[in-house]
Amino acid sequence: MRAALVRPAEPVPRHDVPLRPAAIAMAWLGVGLPLEELAVPGVALGPHDALVAVEMSTICGSDVHTVQGRRHAPAPLVLGHESVGRIIALGDEGARGVDGAELQVGDRVVWSVTVSCGRCDRCAAGLTQKCRALAKYGHARIEPRWELTGGFAGHVHLRAGTAIVRVPEALPAAALAPVGCATATAWAAVSRGAVLRGRVLSDPAATAPAPVRALAGERVVVMGAGLVGLTAAVIAAEEGGAVIVSDPDPSRRAFAARFGLTAVAPEDVAEEGADLVLEASGHAVRAALDAVDVGGAVVLVGSVFPADPVPMDAERIVRGLVTVSGVHNYTAAELKAAAGFMAGRGRTYPFADAVGAVLPLAAADEALRRAAGAESPLRVGLTPR
Ligand SMILES: [Zn+2]
Ligand SMILES: [Zn+2]
Numbered sequence: 001m002r003a004a005l006v007r008p009a010e011p012v013p014r015h016d017v018p019l020r021p022a023a024i025a026m027a028w029l030g031v032g033l034p035l036e037e038l039a040v041p042g043v044a045l046g047p048h049d050a051l052v053a054v055e056m057s058t059i060c061g062s063d064v065h066t067v068q069g070r071r072h073a074p075a076p077l078v079l080g081h082e083s084v085g086r087i088i089a090l091g092d093e094g095a096r097g098v099d100g101a102e103l104q105v106g107d108r109v110v111w112s113v114t115v116s117c118g119r120c121d122r123c124a125a126g127l128t129q130k131c132r133a134l135a136k137y138g139h140a141r142i143e144p145r146w147e148l149t150g151g152f153a154g155h156v157h158l159r160a161g162t163a164i165v166r167v168p169e170a171l172p173a174a175a176l177a178p179v180g181c182a183t184a185t186a187w188a189a190v191s192r193g194a195v196l197r198g199r200v201l202s203d204p205a206a207t208a209p210a211p212v213r214a215l216a217g218e219r220v221v222v223m224g225a226g227l228v229g230l231t232a233a234v235i236a237a238e239e240g241g242a243v244i245v246s247d248p249d250p251s252r253r254a255f256a257a258r259f260g261l262t263a264v265a266p267e268d269v270a271e272e273g274a275d276l277v278l279e280a281s282g283h284a285v286r287a288a289l290d291a292v293d294v295g296g297a298v299v300l301v302g303s304v305f306p307a308d309p310v311p312m313d314a315e316r317i318v319r320g321l322v323t324v325s326g327v328h329n330y331t332a333a334e335l336k337a338a339a340g341f342m343a344g345r346g347r348t349y350p351f352a353d354a355v356g357a358v359l360p361l362a363a364a365d366e367a368l369r370r371a372a373g374a375e376s377p378l379r380v381g382l383t384p385r
Contacts, residue, residue: 012046012047013046013047013092014044014045014046014145015044015045015046015047015049015089015090015091015092016042016043016044016045017042017043017044017045017051017089018041018042019040019041019042019043019155020041022039022040022041022042023039023040023041023043023148023153023154023155024037024038024039024040024153024154024361024384025037025038025040025078025147025148025149025150025152025153025154025155026038026078026079026152026153026361026364027076027077027078027142028066028067028073028075028076028077028078028079028152029075029076030075031067031068031069034365035079035152035364035365035368036076037362038076038078038142038147040147040148040155043089043145043147043148043155043157044145045089045090045091045092045157046091046159046160047091047092047093047160048091048093048094048095048096048160049090049091049095049157049158049159049160050087050089050090050091050095050103050158050162050164051087051088051089051090051148051155051156051157051158052083052085052086052087052088052109052111052155052156052158053085053086053088053154053155053384054083054084054085054151054153054154054155054156054383054384055083055084055085055086055108055173055177055383056083056084056173056174056176056177056355056358056381056382056383057080057082057083057151057152057153057177057381057382057383058082058083058174058177058178058355058379058380058381058382059079059080059082059367059368059371059379059380059381059382060081060082060138060178060181060182060379061226061304062081062138062139062181062304062305063079063080063081063138063152063368063371064368064371064372065304065305066079066139067079067368067372068372070305070306071305071306073139074140074141075141076141076142077138077139077140077141077142077149077150078138078142078147078148078149078150078151078152078153079138079150079151079152079364079368080137080138080150080151080152080153080382081113081136081137081138081139081150081151081180081181082151082177082178082179082180082181082182082379083110083111083151083156083177083180084108084109084110084167084173084176084177084179085108085109085155085156086106086107086108086109087103087104087105087106087107087109088105088155089105090103090105091160095158095160095164096164097109097164097165097166098163098164098165098332098333098335098336099165099166099336101166103164103166107166108166108167108168108169109164109165109166109167110164110165110167110176110177110179110180110335110339111137111156111158111162111163111164111165111180111335112162112163112164112180112184112329112330112332112335113136113137113138113139113180113181113329114128114129114131114134114135114136114137114162114163114329115131115134115135115136115137115159115160115161115162116128116129116131116133116134116161117131117132117133117161118131118161120132120133126331128163128331128332129328129329129330129331130328131161135159137149137150137151137156137162138150138151138152146159151177151382152361152364152382153361153384154361154384163331163332163335163336165179165335165336165339167179167339167342167343168343171342171343171347172352173381173383174351174352174353174354174355174358174379174381175342175346175347175351175352176339176342177355177379177381178227178231178351178354178355178379179335179338179339179342180335182226182227182228182231182379183227183231183338183339183341183342183346184329184330184334184335184337184338184339185228185301185327185329185330186227186228186229186230186231186232186235186280186301186338187201187204187231187232187235187330187334187337187338187341188301188327188329188330188331188334189228189232189278189280189299189301189327190232190235190236190239190278191334191337192299192325192327193220193236193276193278193297193299193325194214194215194239194276196276196297196299196323196325197215197218197275197276197296197297199214199215199218200214201214201235201239201337202214202239203340203344204337204338204340204341204344204345205340205341205343205344206344206345207344207345209238209240209345213238213239213240214239214240215236215239215240215241215276216239216240216241217240217242218236218240218241218242218275218276219241219242219273219274219275219276219293220233220236220237220241220242220243220244220274220275220276220277220278221243221244221245221246221269221273221274221276221277221278221288221291222236222243222244222245222246222277222278222280223246223247223266223269223277223278223279223280223281223283223284223287223288223291223302224245224246224247224279224280224281224282224283224284224302225245225246225247225249225252225253225255225256225263226247226252226280226281226302226378227354227378227379228280228301228302229245229247229278229280229281229302230245230252230255230256230259230261230354230378231351232278232280232301233245233256233259233261233278234259234261234346234349235341236276236278237260237261238345238346241276243261243262244262244263244264244269244274245261245262245263245264246263246264246265246266246268246269246284246287247263247265247266247281248265248266251375252378253265255353255354255378258350258353259349259350266284266287269287269291270291271290271291272290272291272292272293272294272320273291273293274291274292274293274296275292275293275295275296275297276292276296276297276298276299277289277291277292277296277297277298277299278299278301279298279299279300279301279302279303280301280302281302282302282303282304282305282307283302283307284302285300285303285310286310286311288300289310289312289313289316289317289322289324292320292322293320294320294321294322295320295321295322296320296322296323297322297323297324297325298322298323298324298325299325299326299327300324300325300326300327301326301327301328303326304328354377354378354379355377355378355379355380355381356376356377356378356379356380357370357377357380357381358380358381358382358383359380359381359382359383360382360383360384360385361382361383361384364382367380367381367382368380
């Protein structure tokens with residue numbers, strides 16, 4: 001008896017892109033080990049993939065957490081999920097930006113930290129950052145056919161399902177690299193807070209404030225003047241909120257003041273004095289719950305590392321009609337809005353100065369040490385050139 005012929009699954013067509021010289025990626029092998037230079041002589045792009053030459057990447061707090069072993073991470077991986085770069089190759093069927101337009105070789109772009117399938121129940125519900133088949137740049141183990149997975153590299157292989165946003169040539173790379181994490185997360189947090197207060201943020205790319213600003217009349221407290229908190233405070237102030245940003249670090253408060261923000265020490269934040277509290281540090285959750293007034297909202301966005309549980313006065317939340325909400329990462333629309341903000345109203349602020357040092361890729365270990373140091377700037381940059 002003859003066996004039935006079984007046709008093997010149709011292989012996904014790949015577009016081979018040889019790289020001469022080879023792309024260099026700095027692979028992280030585990031806690032306490034130096035990064036290892038990995039040479040990738042070519043990539044195989046799937047139908048809607050894109051290959052980007054990195055212009056600059058910035059080191060986010062979660063990269064530091066990975067290196068310090070404070071979060072679980074598979075090895076080997078390529079760190080880095082805050083980058084700006086230029087498309088140098090596209091898969092056979094091309095790729096589209098978040099605005100729906102075909103991307104072209106030569107486009108300057110930023111991209112999402114997440115790769116989402118777009119088909120699962122969570123993607124269908126708009127929770128693309130929690131896709132059932134999620135992959136994340138800077139966090140995923142290197143695998144066959146996907147080696148260039150992070151921004152600590154000369155190139156990044158963007159897979160189909162990545163939100164890609166074209167960005168203007170005129171903006172400095174140091175202002176754009178953080179868009180893919182800090183800026184987009186800040187936008188998502190403020191946007192959530194506005195919704196919880198019954199408001200909607202205005203067009204991020206508008207160069208002039210809207211006639212009626214979304215957070216007009218709102219007392220807003222932002223806990224933490226790291227890059228997420230600082231950016232969220234600027235967005236909230238641009239939307240008309242009366243914003244106070246709190247941070248224990250005097251140098252961070254001084255930097256926030258350069259953005260026109262009122263920056264105070266944590267002990268100077270009034271209890272029950274805010275309509276909207278954004279907790280962007282992960283260290284002030286209890287204080288955030290104490291700071292919110294009756295009917296207000298607390299958005300938690302900084303708690304992205306393991307920490308002790310926070311005692312919660314449920315009665316105060318109930319009697320105070322308080323809403324507590326969590327925000328993690330962001331959607332494609334929020335990334336687009338964040339990039340639009342940087343290119344629009346955000347360009348008048350000294351965001352590029354948040355990158356206090358830019359080191360060559362080969363010095364990535366030193367860059368990580370600086371980013372983890374007590375006196376670290378908000379961001380340390382890496383550039384392959
Ligand atoms: Zn999905
Ligand atoms: Zn990040």
